[in-house]
Amino acid sequence: MKARTKRGMYVILCAMILSMAAFFALRAFQNNLLYFYTPTQVLAGEIPAQRSIRVGGMVKSGSLTRSEDGMEIRFVFYDENQTLPVYYRGIVPDLFREGQGAIAQGRINENGIMVAEQILAKHDERYMPPGMEDSKLKNEVAPILRNL
Amino acid sequence: MIDAGTIQARKWLSPPFFFDKALKWAPWCLLTGMVIFIAALWWALFKSPPDYLQGESVRIMYLHVPSAWMSLFLYVVMAGCAACGLIFRLKIGFYLSAACAPIGAAFTLAALVTGSIWGKPTWGAWWVWDARLTTELILFFLYLGYIGVRSAVDDQNKADRLAAVVALVGLINIPIIHFSVHFWNTLHQGASVFRMDGPSIAISMLIPLLLMTLAYMILSLAACLESTCCEIMRREHGRRWLQSRLDMH
Numbered sequence: 001m002k003a004r005t006k007r008g009m010y011v012i013l014c015a016m017i018l019s020m021a022a023f024f025a026l027r028a029f030q031n032n033l034l035y036f037y038t039p040t041q042v043l044a045g046e047i048p049a050q051r052s053i054r055v056g057g058m059v060k061s062g063s064l065t066r067s068e069d070g071m072e073i074r075f076v077f078y079d080e081n082q083t084l085p086v087y088y089r090g091i092v093p094d095l096f097r098e099g100q101g102a103i104a105q106g107r108i109n110e111n112g113i114m115v116a117e118q119i120l121a122k123h124d125e126r127y128m129p130p131g132m133e134d135s136k137l138k139n140e141v142a143p144i145l146r147n148l
Numbered sequence: 149m150i151d152a153g154t155i156q157a158r159k160w161l162s163p164p165f166f167f168d169k170a171l172k173w174a175p176w177c178l179l180t181g182m183v184i185f186i187a188a189l190w191w192a193l194f195k196s197p198p199d200y201l202q203g204e205s206v207r208i209m210y211l212h213v214p215s216a217w218m219s220l221f222l223y224v225v226m227a228g229c230a231a232c233g234l235i236f237r238l239k240i241g242f243y244l245s246a247a248c249a250p251i252g253a254a255f256t257l258a259a260l261v262t263g264s265i266w267g268k269p270t271w272g273a274w275w276v277w278d279a280r281l282t283t284e285l286i287l288f289f290l291y292l293g294y295i296g297v298r299s300a301v302d303d304q305n306k307a308d309r310l311a312a313v314v315a316l317v318g319l320i321n322i323p324i325i326h327f328s329v330h331f332w333n334t335l336h337q338g339a340s341v342f343r344m345d346g347p348s349i350a351i352s353m354l355i356p357l358l359l360m361t362l363a364y365m366i367l368s369l370a371a372c373l374e375s376t377c378c379e380i381m382r383r384e385h386g387r388r389w390l391q392s393r394l395d396m397h
Contacts, residue, residue: 011234019320034333035277092272093271094269118273119272121272126200126349127209128200128353
């Protein structure tokens, strides 16, 4: 075998071992790498007790209410299976609105309501001008790619 | 038996030949890159529409996303060149690899900083420790580690090989960064362009984005060529071929 081929094989072998090691390490850390829990996980009790946690979900349309001074808000998070009511006192980011994703950090109280200390707004992967329909967006670039 | 293609390739990979070509092409790349960059910037700032949700702040995307793409792309190029250096004992591979590192590190920093500036008004936080942001920060440290190893070892040939190993080990981070938003719950949103069911970005926004990416590519090439020449001059110092060229200028 040529020395060059040997070195190449050596590099490829090391790369394979390393990627397997990384794969198993990441699998082991799976839960620690989650930035937030879903309402389903919260209601199934898959959350650490007595600790501040982050919960992420979609803000249910029509669920958002504000107090008179505008400082207190209540809304409901939902995912595929469950809903979770949230209470928050403070200023929310610009992108926080109904029908969009958000993340709340706080504790779940004895009534099953999440009392948030911080609200972060998530934004989705759609980029389009105001007024554009979702179906139009899907049919804008995809046909060009198909015809390439 | 050596065919014409191999001879051509060997010619290109020899430092003197590369040096001559790189010095000649770098200014043209810089000029082309700047022209495209200005056109892309104008398109991004004035011609492209605001976003349905974010409004005008979406325009940070045209700097943030290409920077992030380049940070990944240059790392792959850097590691690829380093691997060629290791396997084929190719000096120019190590030189190119060394040239990519600071450029890639700069793009990584640019992606992190523009992301932070974008994150505050949209998400409501400058920084969060979610999987995407954390793995991109690790990429920055990998670049710094590579640069650090290269300058820490006195024997230059040894430094080349050690740094190449660092670059190759770090390569595992690249798919993790890309798929981080897919594997884990993150605050960062999923991919908009490179996704299975087609891009979810309007074409009026995709064009300036791709144009900006092209500009970054060409500007990176210009910087990489110049930087490789610097590395060649540093490493081949005192060689007759280099001295004769330096005397000419």
